[in-house]
Amino acid sequence: MSASAPAVRADLMDPATLAALGRLEVVSRWLVDGLLAGLHRSPKKGFSVEFAEHRQYQPGDDLRFMDWKVVARADRWLIKQFEEETNVRATIVLDVSRSMAWRGAPGRLTKLDYAERLAAALALLLLRQRDAVGLIRFDDGIRSVVPPRSGQSQFGKMLAAFDDAGAGQGSDLAGALAQAGKLIARRGMVILISDLLLEPEEIRDTVQGLRGQGHDVTCLHVLDPAERRFEVASGEATFVDPERGTESIATPADVRDLYASTVGDALAEWRDHFASAGAFYEPILTDQPFGVPLRRAFARRQRLG
Amino acid sequence: MTFLAPWGWGLAAAIAVPLVLHLWRRRAQARVEFPAVRYLLRMEREHAREVQVQNLLLMLLRCAIIVVLAAAIARPVARAPGIGHAPTAVAIVLDNSLSAQAAGPEGPVLARLAAAARGVVGAATAADRLWVVTMDGVVVGGDRPTLDAALAAVRPLDGAGDAGDAVRRAAALVRGSGLPSGRVVVLTDAQATSWGAIDPSALGGAAADLAVVTPGAIVNRAVTAVAAEPLHWDPRGAVRATVVAPDSASWRVVVDGRTLARGTALPGATILARAQLTGTGWQAGVVELAPDELRGDDRRHFAVHVGEPPAVQVASGAGPFLAGAVGALVAGGRARVGGGITVATMDQARRPGLLFAPSDPIRVADANRALERAGIPWRLGARRTGAAPLTGEGVAGAMAREWYALESATAAGDAAARRDTVATVGGAPWAVAGDGYVLVASPATDEATDLPVRAAFVPWIDRLVSQRLVDGSTGVSTAVPGAMVRVPAGVDGLELASGPVRPVAAEEAISAPWAAGVAFWRRGATRVGALVVNAEPSESDTGRVTVDTLATRLGARTVDAAPDGLGRAVFAAGGARSWSRALLILALLLLASEWLVAGRGFGRRTPVER
Numbered sequence: 001m002s003a004s005a006p007a008v009r010a011d012l013m014d015p016a017t018l019a020a021l022g023r024l025e026v027v028s029r030w031l032v033d034g035l036l037a038g039l040h041r042s043p044k045k046g047f048s049v050e051f052a053e054h055r056q057y058q059p060g061d062d063l064r065f066m067d068w069k070v071v072a073r074a075d076r077w078l079i080k081q082f083e084e085e086t087n088v089r090a091t092i093v094l095d096v097s098r099s100m101a102w103r104g105a106p107g108r109l110t111k112l113d114y115a116e117r118l119a120a121a122l123a124l125l126l127l128r129q130r131d132a133v134g135l136i137r138f139d140d141g142i143r144s145v146v147p148p149r150s151g152q153s154q155f156g157k158m159l160a161a162f163d164d165a166g167a168g169q170g171s172d173l174a175g176a177l178a179q180a181g182k183l184i185a186r187r188g189m190v191i192l193i194s195d196l197l198l199e200p201e202e203i204r205d206t207v208q209g210l211r212g213q214g215h216d217v218t219c220l221h222v223l224d225p226a227e228r229r230f231e232v233a234s235g236e237a238t239f240v241d242p243e244r245g246t247e248s249i250a251t252p253a254d255v256r257d258l259y260a261s262t263v264g265d266a267l268a269e270w271r272d273h274f275a276s277a278g279a280f281y282e283p284i285l286t287d288q289p290f291g292v293p294l295r296r297a298f299a300r301r302q303r304l305g
Numbered sequence: 306m307t308f309l310a311p312w313g314w315g316l317a318a319a320i321a322v323p324l325v326l327h328l329w330r331r332r333a334q335a336r337v338e339f340p341a342v343r344y345l346l347r348m349e350r351e352h353a354r355e356v357q358v359q360n361l362l363l364m365l366l367r368c369a370i371i372v373v374l375a376a377a378i379a380r381p382v383a384r385a386p387g388i389g390h391a392p393t394a395v396a397i398v399l400d401n402s403l404s405a406q407a408a409g410p411e412g413p414v415l416a417r418l419a420a421a422a423r424g425v426v427g428a429a430t431a432a433d434r435l436w437v438v439t440m441d442g443v444v445v446g447g448d449r450p451t452l453d454a455a456l457a458a459v460r461p462l463d464g465a466g467d468a469g470d471a472v473r474r475a476a477a478l479v480r481g482s483g484l485p486s487g488r489v490v491v492l493t494d495a496q497a498t499s500w501g502a503i504d505p506s507a508l509g510g511a512a513a514d515l516a517v518v519t520p521g522a523i524v525n526r527a528v529t530a531v532a533a534e535p536l537h538w539d540p541r542g543a544v545r546a547t548v549v550a551p552d553s554a555s556w557r558v559v560v561d562g563r564t565l566a567r568g569t570a571l572p573g574a575t576i577l578a579r580a581q582l583t584g585t586g587w588q589a590g591v592v593e594l595a596p597d598e599l600r601g602d603d604r605r606h607f608a609v610h611v612g613e614p615p616a617v618q619v620a621s622g623a624g625p626f627l628a629g630a631v632g633a634l635v636a637g638g639r640a641r642v643g644g645g646i647t648v649a650t651m652d653q654a655r656r657p658g659l660l661f662a663p664s665d666p667i668r669v670a671d672a673n674r675a676l677e678r679a680g681i682p683w684r685l686g687a688r689r690t691g692a693a694p695l696t697g698e699g700v701a702g703a704m705a706r707e708w709y710a711l712e713s714a715t716a717a718g719d720a721a722a723r724r725d726t727v728a729t730v731g732g733a734p735w736a737v738a739g740d741g742y743v744l745v746a747s748p749a750t751d752e753a754t755d756l757p758v759r760a761a762f763v764p765w766i767d768r769l770v771s772q773r774l775v776d777g778s779t780g781v782s783t784a785v786p787g788a789m790v791r792v793p794a795g796v797d798g799l800e801l802a803s804g805p806v807r808p809v810a811a812e813e814a815i816s817a818p819w820a821a822g823v824a825f826w827r828r829g830a831t832r833v834g835a836l837v838v839n840a841e842p843s844e845s846d847t848g849r850v851t852v853d854t855l856a857t858r859l860g861a862r863t864v865d866a867a868p869d870g871l872g873r874a875v876f877a878a879g880g881a882r883s884w885s886r887a888l889l890i891l892a893l894l895l896l897a898s899e900w901l902v903a904g905r906g907f908g909r910r911t912p913v914e915r
Contacts, residue, residue: 099340197340227341237335241342248345254363254903255348255356262348263341 015117015290016109054078060295088189089132089148091180092119095194095222097139097171099243103286104226105233111222114286115193116162118220121290122191122297123158127151134183135161138176147183171198171243177206187214191297196221197243200273207277217279220293221270225285230259313378320371359902366899370892377888390876392432394482396475397422399459400468400493402440403601403844406461407494409520417518417866418492419456424868425490425875426452433876434482438475440466440499441787441819446478463601463821464786464840468499469507472859476511485883489513490875491861494520497850498843505858513861514875517852520598526550527602527845531592533609536781537771538582539638540611546576546592549845560590560609585612587832589802589823602845608781608823608835615775616643620653624749626757627661630766639767646774648766650748654679656741657774659766662709664748669709677714681742686710695735697728699765700756705730707753708746711737727769738773740794779826779834784817785841791815793834798827802838 054067057077067078100112109117123133127150134148135158144161146154173194180190190210196219210217226232232239236251250259267283274281284293339345349356399422405415422437426449429435436446437455441462445455472491479487489508493500495517530547544558548570557567558578566578582588588611593604617640619628627648634640647658651672654660656679663672666688673684687710695703711734727743728736736745747753756762772780779793792799792813798806799815802822809815817838818824826834856863864874 102338102340195340197343223341227339227344230345232337232339234335234337237337239337239339239342239345242338242340244342246342246346248342248349250345251903254359255345258352258356259344259348262351263344266344266347 015114015286015288016107053081055081058295060292060299062299088126088129089134089184090126090189090191091134091136091148091183092123093136093138093173093176093180093190093192093194094119095139095171095173095176095192096137096143097195097197097243099171099195099197099241100222102224102242104224104231108224109286111195111224111286114284115220115222118222118284118290118293119191119193120155120159120162121294124155125294125298127155132188133158134180136176136180136183137161137164138172138179140172142172142176142179145179145183148188173198174203174206177203177210181206181210181213181215184215187216189216189218192217192219193222194219195223195227196270197241200269204273204277207274207279211278217274217277218297219270219274219279219281220297221267221281221283223283223285225287228260228263228285230256230263311379313380314375316378317372317375319375320368322367322371362902363899366895366902370895370899373888373892373895377885377892381884381888383884390430391486392434392484393429393876394434394479394484394487395425395429395875396436396438396478396487396489397425398438398468398471398475398489398491398493399456400440400491400496400499401459401461402466402468402494402496402499403462403464403840404496404499404599404847405494406601407520407523407525407599407847409523409598411521414494414518414520415459415461418494419459420868421492421516421518421866421871422456422490423453424870424872426456426872427868428872428876434484436475436478438471438478440468440471442467442470442474444474444478461601462786462819463838464819465499465844466787468493469504472503472507473509476507476509476513479511480509487511488875489861490871491515491859492518492866493855494518495849495852495855496844496846497848498841498846500855500858501850503855503858505860508860513859514864514871515852515856515859515861516864516866516871517855518866519849523598523847524551525599525602525845525847526552526554526594526597527599527842528556528592528594528605529602529842529845531605531607531839533590533607535639535767535771536608536610537615537775538609538611539614540582540585541579542582542609543577543579544590544592544607544609546578546605548574548576548594550594555595556592558590558592561588565590582609582611586610587825587835589825589835599845599847602840604821605839606821606823606837608825608837610771610775610835612775614639614641615770616641616645617770618642618644618647620647620649622653623649623661624664626751626762627659627749627766630757630763633763634767634770640770646770651676651685651744654681654742656680658741659743659745659769659774661745661749662747662753664750664753676744679742681739681744682713682715683737683739683744684712684714685746686712689731693731695728695730695754695756697726697736699761699768700728700736703754703756703759703761705735705747705754705756707748708735711735711744711746727773738769741774743769743773781834782826782836784836784838786817786819786821786838788817789814790817790836793826795828796826796833797829799836800825800827800832 055078057066057079061079065079067080070076070078094115096112100115101110103110126133130150132148132150133154135144135146136142137144144164146157146161177190177192207217230252232252234252239248239250271281282293282296399418401415405418407414411417426435435452436444437452438444439459445452475489479489489511491513527549528546529549532545534543534545548554548556550572552572554570556570556576558565558580560582565580570576588609590607590609591604596603617631619631631640631648635642647655649658649660650663651660652663652668652675654675662685663669669685676683689710690707692704692706695705708730725737725739726734727738736743749757751758779796782790784790792809792811792815794811796809796811799809800806801818801824802820806827817836821838821840824836825832826836852863864871
């Protein structure tokens with residue numbers, strides 16, 4: 001981490017605060033450095049087969065790597081770490097549709113800002129693993145494609161792709177996922193970052209197709225807290241979907257609990273949908289520190305060996 | 306149910322707000338970008354009925370909150386059925402004046418009034434506060450046994466009492482009770498002479514009920530006036546009495562238990578009974594009629610002094626008019642010649658003495674020195690001339706043309722002058738009396754005053770001698786029951802009609818006994834005068850004001866005097882509860898319900914984070 005880096009671990013900071021401290025590239029490096037510092041290992045260490053060392057358990061770690069003998073003997077919660085041996089080809093599929101450019105409160109990042117920083121950090125983390133990483137940005141069409149590569153220059157290409165146009169009206173997620181499958185020639189990893197404002201049936205076949213090709217699919221479902229709990233600073237109003245133009249009249253204070261219950265049902269359906277396809281699904285709120293989703297996604301990659 | 310602030314209902318118009326909001330709900334103007342509208346639509350789709358019911362319930366709750374708040378602001382007052390009345394302060398004004406002794410076919414008025422009062426006491430609860438106030442100003446408060454005992458002990462007065470004072474006391478008790486509800490209950494026979502001029506402000510805003518009990522048509526005969534003539538008997542004298550009766554009435558005169566005379570009086574006739582007494586000193590007498598429906602005014606008391614005629618000597622130089630007057634009294638048996646009372650000019654002052662100003666102004670200084678030597682606290686001042694009328698008992702119509710200013714030599718000054726003045730000229734004392742002396746500011750000459758040449762002169766001298774100068778006599782004081790009277794000079798006790806002697810101080814104001822009769826002023830063990838207490842003659846007037854007139858004058862509500870009904874009526878009116886607090890609590894509950902329905906979701910699943 002550079003001299004101007006935050007004094008605390010970047011992966012545990014408030015996302016909006018962290019984003020205000022530096023450019024996307026810098027923030028990504030802080031995040032990766034912070035995450036790796038928390039893991040107490042070199043970039044080349046992972047959860048492979050050859051034991052390297054122990055480190056303290058962190059929330060989000062895969063319990064399969066917990067050293068239960070040490071736990072039983074010394075009452076210390078330690079995770080076993082192994083020397084990295086294999087490389088993975090990963091493609092990050094990033095939703096840049098108009099709905100992503102929204103935030104529920106002025107002090108928060110938009111869903112897109114959050115997702116871009118998360119994607120950049122994840123890409124850098126994988127690149128440091130010497131994995132090959134690619135990027136697909138999509139809205140109602142494919143906006144940017146960076147084929148998966150490893151190496152120092154790849155991260156720069158990906159950063160440049162973040163500056164491409166986007167935020168169209170809709171989300172063609174099925175097309176983007178299909179494109180991702182084509183970009184990865186052999187078994188690899190597809191990481192989808194989206195607000196999933198669509199019906200699960202629209203991408204069911206695509207996800208199952210990817211799984212059929214042997215790809216690991218991880219979905220990071222980005223939500224603004226206001227979308228999760230309908231915490232909108234408004235009285236009775238007409239709420240308008242910026243992508244589809246649909247409307248609904250509601251008084252947030254009157255229907256907040258009912259709405260939260262409905263969203264809870266929808267999230268459960270998404271979880272079931274991805275689980276039935278053998279994919280990993282994680283809802284993320286944009287006021288959460290980046291460390292949590294990064295750790296979950298990284299742990300998922302480590303399972304691939 | 307009544308409303309103390311009915312304008313509060315105007316706020317109920319605000320009910321239009323939630324109604325309009327509900328009916329125009331679909332016309333909301335504010336538009337907010339919200340990507341997750343699909344979840345809102347799904348919520349409406351899946352919970353459409355629940356949302357509709359919730360909206361309707363919210364509208365009804367919000368309307369109910371406004372209506373209940375408006376009702377609370379309107380301050381409704383009503384009885385709470387089944388839970389009794391609110392704590393109430395009740396002061397019962399019980400008319401026990403003389404007229405309440407009247408007995409009709411349904412019994413004595415006072416007994417019926419007391420029964421009505423017991424009805425009120427019986428309807429009270431432990432949380433109530435009750436008092437009974439009678440016409441003599443006596444207040445009894447306490448629990449039910451105490452009040453029942455007080456009502457059983459109430460006796461009719463021998464006079465009118467003071468209705469206005471009783472009402473004012475009752476109102477003050479109610480106002481000072483600290484209870485939220487209070488009423489004054491006036492129980493009376495509505496006698497016109499007692500209540501006809503009642504001060505409308507006596508209640509001072511206190512709520513009141515009026516129940517009237519009348520004896521019906523009764524025949525009343527009354528002795529309205531009586532006097533011993535003269536006051537000093539030797540031992541002969543006469544009793545003169547006035548009887549008011551619609552027909553002939555039997556009468557008798559009784560002194561110290563002995564009937565002196567009896568007879569039958571025609572309607573409107575004056576009784577004159579001549580009699581001769583045995584014994585000496587002050588004696589009590591009564592003129593009484595045969596009993597009728599109103600017993601209290603069938604008797605009237607008087608006092609008489611019995612003894613030898615006073616010994617009087619006329620000093621040389623007193624003048625021919627005084628000598629002639631005393632000679633007339635001696636000739637008439639009203640006085641005897643002897644060394645008792647001196648009739649003289651002031652320069653020869655001694656006590657007891659009837660003393661006139663000297664005719665020669667040069668003797669004024671001698672007169673003042675003689676007055677000082679005799680211990681008489683008056684001095685002659687500046688000489689006045691000019692015709693001026695005299696005022697006072699026995700001198701009315703006479704004129705003074707020459708007199709001296711009478712100046713008090715005591716610190717009491719003007720107060721003493723007003724108290725001891727027998728007659729005045731031009732508003733200033735002309736004749737004053739005290740312990741063993743009577744001073745007259747003019748010389749006893751026809752140039753100084755025309756009184757000596759008037760027919761009233763000799764009776765006036767007779768009255769002064771017999772009532773002011775006889776062996777320390779203080780004369781007769783008269784009063785109505787309970788009135789304030791001044792204790793005469795030289796008196797240290799009051800021998801009550803019932804026997805005991807009550808210590809008193811000379812010159813102090815005391816309350817006359819409430820029982821009619823004759824009490825005697827005493828100096829040591831000696832009776833030196835009498836206090837005659839009789840009812841006001843107006844108490845014999847049985848005319849009444851109508852119930853409505855009296856109720857209007859008092860600002861009271863009329864109620865029936867039947868004991869059971871009266872108790873219910875008093876506490877039904879005075880015991881109404883205010884419902885404002887209950888309505889405010891209800892509004893809070895409705896508000897909490899609205900919050901639950903709106904914020905928490907009525908009958909809704911608790912959301913689970915996933």
